[in-house]
Amino acid sequence: MDRKKLITEIRRKKSFLCVGLDTDIRKIPEHLLKTEDPIFEFNKQIIDATKDYCVAYKPNIAFYEAHGPKGWVSLKKTIDYIPKDHFTIADAKRGDIGNTSGLYARAFFEEMDFDSITVAPYMGKDSVTPFLEFEGRWVILLGLTSNPGADDFQQLELKSGEKVYHKVIERSSAWGNEDNMMYVVGATRAEALTDIRKIIPDNFLLIPGVGAQGGSLKDVIKYGMNDDVGLLVNSTRGVIYADSSESFAEAAKAEAKKIQNEMAAFL
């Protein structure tokens, strides 16, 4: 999905909600465990229930990889099931030397048909650019993450006075453009959004950590929104685990609708 289409979908639905499909077999309702593929069955019902209120889905690949080959089957069925007017994110945080990143790109863009993949920046340019060679696909680079460990290296101060994450965003933004690169910026760091918007006014930002991880939607909008909205705000646990009974999908729907309503007020 290209940028124009993504913006159109956001305006049409009055939503920039991304639903995280971190589907944990230990957390899904018990009655689904009897089905042939409980993870896919859960995802299918969550997608049916939430698709009118969100513009993107983001499976975290670890939750599928943890099940070995059959986890990959569940993931493939999930990505094939997501309606084509939704932006899809493989939350994989991959990154390796050039030819190897190219293989990860093939895995997620060709075998799996994801629109985008999250990528870790530590190995630098030649670990990122192979993902950018796929027309119409996106890299979502880790900028400033929302976990406590973000302070360990991302927030270190460089000799130049910038933080490490500033330099990561600034330097990497020259490798692509606003049509093929987004950045992960944790919502628990809303105050940092102002600085980041000075470096990359136009790129979309993927914001995890609203809700369960403690970030405020209002702050994210205040400091991060641009003229094209420029935001995808992710919610996972608050939506998909809103209820653990047989009516989990209805609860997920209500929660997604609630977030979409909050977002609509700003669009």
Added chain:
Amino acid sequence: MDRKKLITEIRRKKSFLCVGLDTDIRKIPEHLLKTEDPIFEFNKQIIDATKDYCVAYKPNIAFYEAHGPKGWVSLKKTIDYIPKDHFTIADAKRGDIGNTSGLYARAFFEEMDFDSITVAPYMGKDSVTPFLEFEGRWVILLGLTSNPGADDFQQLELKSGEKVYHKVIERSSAWGNEDNMMYVVGATRAEALTDIRKIIPDNFLLIPGVGAQGGSLKDVIKYGMNDDVGLLVNSTRGVIYADSSESFAEAAKAEAKKIQNEMAAFL
């Protein structure tokens, strides 16, 4: 495999060679393509041919993931086939927020039974420590990589005067110890090994980039070896693609033996 056993194997075989199993379907001998699982068949013959000359195997996960579910089957068969007196490395370069890293750990340490996994440091402590909770398993953290992109962020100078990779190694070394943490240090940076050994005199280093990527084994030994050897030197292309004919395994054996011979002179 624990540290003591690894050192014993290194001394016994007079080798600290790790063979990279980056098995590319486009590069393996044509006659294998007719077999049921060409990637596993190739690996099996490479393992049979090289096992006496190396102490470790390192499949790069991208090469398997690129094939979707069936790639994971090939990987599982490969890890199950590697003799138990060899140290195994999942070259996956994973790293995510805490609970998610825990799932990656389960995937590679329980589903797949790898001894170790390579991990990217950008997300900090809580993305690394979940891997350390598995008794007898190892994290191999990216320190200074051998690709050109290593200059983009790893080599940035901090206000404190250190490079980013110094700080990554120094800070992370407190999260584990020499029994459960190793570091990736590219052999193209042998001169940096002296600095790194000041920070972590005792940890094992995984050195990629000897041979095809241009590093010198002699320099690596000179600047990186410690009293327990403390080195695993990886070779991939030079060994597994030494020959593309039906006698590829014999060629791989000769190449592995040659490297082992060079190593033996220093042990």
